[in-house]
Amino acid sequence: MLKNLYFGSPVLSTLPPPSFSPDKAARRSRITTMSFNQNPLTAITNFIWGPSLPPNLLISTARLTWSTLWHVMMSQLAPSDSSGSYRRPSSQFRISPDDPSLPRRSLHLYVGLPCPWAHRTLIVRALKGLERFIPVSVASPGDDGYWKFLSSPSADAGIAPTADEANGKKTLKEVYNSRSGGYSGRSTVPMLWDCDENEVICNESYDIIEMFNSGLNEVASNPELDLSPPHLKKRIEEWNGIIYKSVNNGVYRCGFAQSQEAYDAAVNELFDVLDTVDDHLGKSRYLCGDELTLADVCLFTTLIRFDVVYNVLFKCTKKKVVEYENLHGYMREIYQIPTVAATCNFEATIEGYYKMLFPLNPGSICPIMPLASQPDTLLKPHLRDKTLSQIPI
Numbered sequence: 001m002l003k004n005l006y007f008g009s010p011v012l013s014t015l016p017p018p019s020f021s022p023d024k025a026a027r028r029s030r031i032t033t034m035s036f037n038q039n040p041l042t043a044i045t046n047f048i049w050g051p052s053l054p055p056n057l058l059i060s061t062a063r064l065t066w067s068t069l070w071h072v073m074m075s076q077l078a079p080s081d082s083s084g085s086y087r088r089p090s091s092q093f094r095i096s097p098d099d100p101s102l103p104r105r106s107l108h109l110y111v112g113l114p115c116p117w118a119h120r121t122l123i124v125r126a127l128k129g130l131e132r133f134i135p136v137s138v139a140s141p142g143d144d145g146y147w148k149f150l151s152s153p154s155a156d157a158g159i160a161p162t163a164d165e166a167n168g169k170k171t172l173k174e175v176y177n178s179r180s181g182g183y184s185g186r187s188t189v190p191m192l193w194d195c196d197e198n199e200v201i202c203n204e205s206y207d208i209i210e211m212f213n214s215g216l217n218e219v220a221s222n223p224e225l226d227l228s229p230p231h232l233k234k235r236i237e238e239w240n241g242i243i244y245k246s247v248n249n250g251v252y253r254c255g256f257a258q259s260q261e262a263y264d265a266a267v268n269e270l271f272d273v274l275d276t277v278d279d280h281l282g283k284s285r286y287l288c289g290d291e292l293t294l295a296d297v298c299l300f301t302t303l304i305r306f307d308v309v310y311n312v313l314f315k316c317t318k319k320k321v322v323e324y325e326n327l328h329g330y331m332r333e334i335y336q337i338p339t340v341a342a343t344c345n346f347e348a349t350i351e352g353y354y355k356m357l358f359p360l361n362p363g364s365i366c367p368i369m370p371l372a373s374q375p376d377t378l379l380k381p382h383l384r385d386k387t388l389s390q391i392p393i
């Protein structure tokens with residue numbers, strides 16, 4: 001005889017017929033509410049435990065597995081110290097900008113459009129008029145995190161991903177590996193390649209832009225432009241020291257932090273420096289006075305990605321560039337130098353960050369472009385003259 005489990009009395013006659021069991025009824029109603037246009041995963045989980053959240057044990061197990069996996073992936077993507085702060089690996093191929101052999105070598109530049117470090121090199125190459133002397137191959141981010149090349153050139157107008165125009169390889173890793181002696185480090189962009197020697201010349205962006213600025217004047221179509229003139233060298237170095245650590249690399253230290261403490265330190269430092277720079281730009285057209293220098297190029301490539309990428313993906317959330325009184329006009333003034341605007345590809349930048357940095361955005365969904373960051377808005381009058389003329393003398 002069956003017993004009512006709650007009251008311990010014989011209840012056989014009072015039990016509802018099996019087809020009316022609440023459990024079965026619930027399950028049937030779940031099946032009937034399973035719609036054909038439901039995501040199959042949602043349909044399955046709905047069938048197992050209804051529309052409520054999964055059981056606690058499942059949530060805590062998934063959470064532990066997910067966060068362990070996240071730490072494993074992050075440690076590969078972004079090496080950190082014991083406090084969880086991001087430590088950028090150093091570049092392995094360095095060069096002196098004044099190496100006299102450079103204008104006689106057959107140079108090829110490898111870049112990726114999302115990358116702010118590579119963007120520096122595209123800007124200085126364009127400003128100095130080195131496009132014909134230094135051809136470029138544009139890699140795009142692969143699903144596995146490695147830079148890859150298109151199999152045929154893209155039909156897009158403007159700067160866009162390409163095939164490997166120098167070596168015909170499928171990935172940048174293969175290009176690095178093809179140097180004599182191979183390579184086991186990170187295959188980063190920008191990378192300057194010697195086509196005759198089959199050798200990596202340099203993969204450090206600052207060395208490359210210094211060299212483009214001063215080491216190739218005999219082949220540049222704009223040799224008179226000096227973005228690092230002797231009288232400003234010291235000030236450029238001072239600004240670079242501040243901006244590299246807290247802003248250029250600072251946004252990465254926010255986004256790649258693996259502990260709350262590491263993030264807090266990086267984000268506070270980042271916005272303290274942006275406030276200082278904004279104040280300074282209320283009194284000075286560019287970082288080092290009235291002339292555009294390499295320090296401005298380095299700041300610009302981070303600023304132009306800030307509201308679109310770093311503010312969202314890297315949690316640099318205290319303020320957007322558009323909210324700064326001077327930084328926003330300053331960034332637009334640089335963008336409006338015609339050769340500079342042509343080096344920016346926002347679509348490729350958004351896709352690259354939101355899809356390539358998988359551990360930060362596992363769903364790979366790209367956010368919509370903020371109106372204030374769209375080219376039409378960036379081309380509106382920057383009003384820097386007006387701002388600077390208001391400075392009390």
Ligand SMILES: N[C@@H](CCC(=O)N[C@@H](CS)C(=O)NCC(=O)O)C(=O)O
Nearest residue numbers: 115117186187188189190203204205
């Ligand atoms: N210090 C280098 C950093 C270059 C760098 O980190 N590039 C990234 C893209 S933004 C990259 O290629 N990462 C690929 C990897 O680390 O495997 C420079 O300034 O040139």
